[in-house]
Amino acid sequence: MKTLVYSVLGFEKSFLENAANNKHELTFLELPLQENSAHLAKGFDAVSLFTSDKADEKVLDILHQNGVKYITLRCAGYDHVNIQKAKQLNIKVANVPAYSPYAIAEHAVALLLALNRNILLSQELNKKNDFRLDKLIGFDLHGKTIGIVGTGKIGAKFAKIMHGFGCKLLGYDIYENEELKRETNITYTSLAELSAQSDVISLFCPLNSETKYLFNQSLFSKMKKGVFFINTARGGIVNTVDLMEAIDNKIVAAAGLDVYENEKPIFFSDHSASKIEDDIFDKLRSYPNVLITGHQAFLTNEALQGIANTTCENLSEWEKNTISKNDIH
Numbered sequence: 001m002k003t004l005v006y007s008v009l010g011f012e013k014s015f016l017e018n019a020a021n022n023k024h025e026l027t028f029l030e031l032p033l034q035e036n037s038a039h040l041a042k043g044f045d046a047v048s049l050f051t052s053d054k055a056d057e058k059v060l061d062i063l064h065q066n067g068v069k070y071i072t073l074r075c076a077g078y079d080h081v082n083i084q085k086a087k088q089l090n091i092k093v094a095n096v097p098a099y100s101p102y103a104i105a106e107h108a109v110a111l112l113l114a115l116n117r118n119i120l121l122s123q124e125l126n127k128k129n130d131f132r133l134d135k136l137i138g139f140d141l142h143g144k145t146i147g148i149v150g151t152g153k154i155g156a157k158f159a160k161i162m163h164g165f166g167c168k169l170l171g172y173d174i175y176e177n178e179e180l181k182r183e184t185n186i187t188y189t190s191l192a193e194l195s196a197q198s199d200v201i202s203l204f205c206p207l208n209s210e211t212k213y214l215f216n217q218s219l220f221s222k223m224k225k226g227v228f229f230i231n232t233a234r235g236g237i238v239n240t241v242d243l244m245e246a247i248d249n250k251i252v253a254a255a256g257l258d259v260y261e262n263e264k265p266i267f268f269s270d271h272s273a274s275k276i277e278d279d280i281f282d283k284l285r286s287y288p289n290v291l292i293t294g295h296q297a298f299l300t301n302e303a304l305q306g307i308a309n310t311t312c313e314n315l316s317e318w319e320k321n322t323i324s325k326n327d328i329h
């Protein structure tokens with residue numbers, strides 16, 4: 001299976017080569033897949049895509065014209081691929097439904113703790129020889145109410161960690177996770193109620209037509225004053241301008257964001273020699289109580305090897321002319 005790996009990040013190569021184990025011919029390309037780079041897939045059976053790639057109708061047409069039959073995603077989310085169009089063109093698409101849910105859940109906890117305990121400010125002050133404590137007061141997570149939106153693989157791991165902290169858990173999901181209820185006493189409720197009751201809200205649902213801008217002015221206005229807001233899911237679930245208004249109005253006391261709705265042209269590359277042309281992003285990162293990481297929640301050795309292994313397993317299954325168990329229908 002000749003595969004062109006788009007948007008490859010330097011550190012990914014060894015994990016992918018290890019997983020391919022000489023059984024798959026992988027060609028690495030740092031360029032993202034978009035209209036002007038889709039023709040490069042000519043002569044390849046498959047392409048492998050990351051979240052920074054875009055496989056919309058036009059791009060899929062070009063891939064199809066160039067003979068591509070398979071798309072193996074190096075991520076769980078597939079909101080950046082037009083699945084309907086791929087189906088029409090008979091291009092199979094498979095994702096990595098699970099790699100290490102711990103990686104993302106633990107990163108959400110890292111954002112929460114760093115914000116609550118003012119870790120970055122403490123470091124900044126220490127470097128200036130300022131060891132006063134007055135600006136560094138946090139709160140115990142023990143006994144606080146944590147609202148978890150999306151209690152699938154990652155949300156459930158986050159719930160268990162927060163249960164270990166001694167928190168009370170509220171959940172919102174279109175399906176209730178019965179095992180999680182037994183293990184953590186999580187109480188499912190409406191999104192409005194979760195918003196009104198939670199001291200911390202963390203998102204773990206997918207981005208789709210139902211969740212686009214699910215977090216908007218109307219929902220932020222229902223939240224408890226002083227809520228900590230964490231998003232490691234997808235940027236488009238949150239209206240960023242409305243989030244900043246909620247921060248200005250002191251409804252949201254702090255936000256930890258690993259994703260941003262217009263992250264594609266910004267994240268995963270070095271812009272240190274240029275200006276980022278995004279006023280909303282510039283304003284967002286100017287807040288001292290907003291902590292942004294550039295879509296790195298998945299970035300652990302275990303997750304990277306898991307992603308690489310499943311990416312190659314998907315190719316192997318297609319090669320055997322069977323459907324891959326991870327095919328997206």
Ligand code: NAD
Pocket residue numbers: 076077097098101104149150151152153154155172173174175204205206207210211232233234258259295296297298299
């Ligand atoms: P999952 O499919 O296991 O869980 C998602 C949960 O969301 C499910 O329980 C589902 O029922 C629920 N859900 C679906 N629609 C919903 C809606 N309208 N309202 C409320 N809940 C809804 O997925 P997962 O593996 O746990 O991934 C969760 C999120 O994390 C996804 O958005 C994924 O894109 C994101 N993610 C981010 C990173 C990162 O590095 N930041 C890495 C991997 C995944």
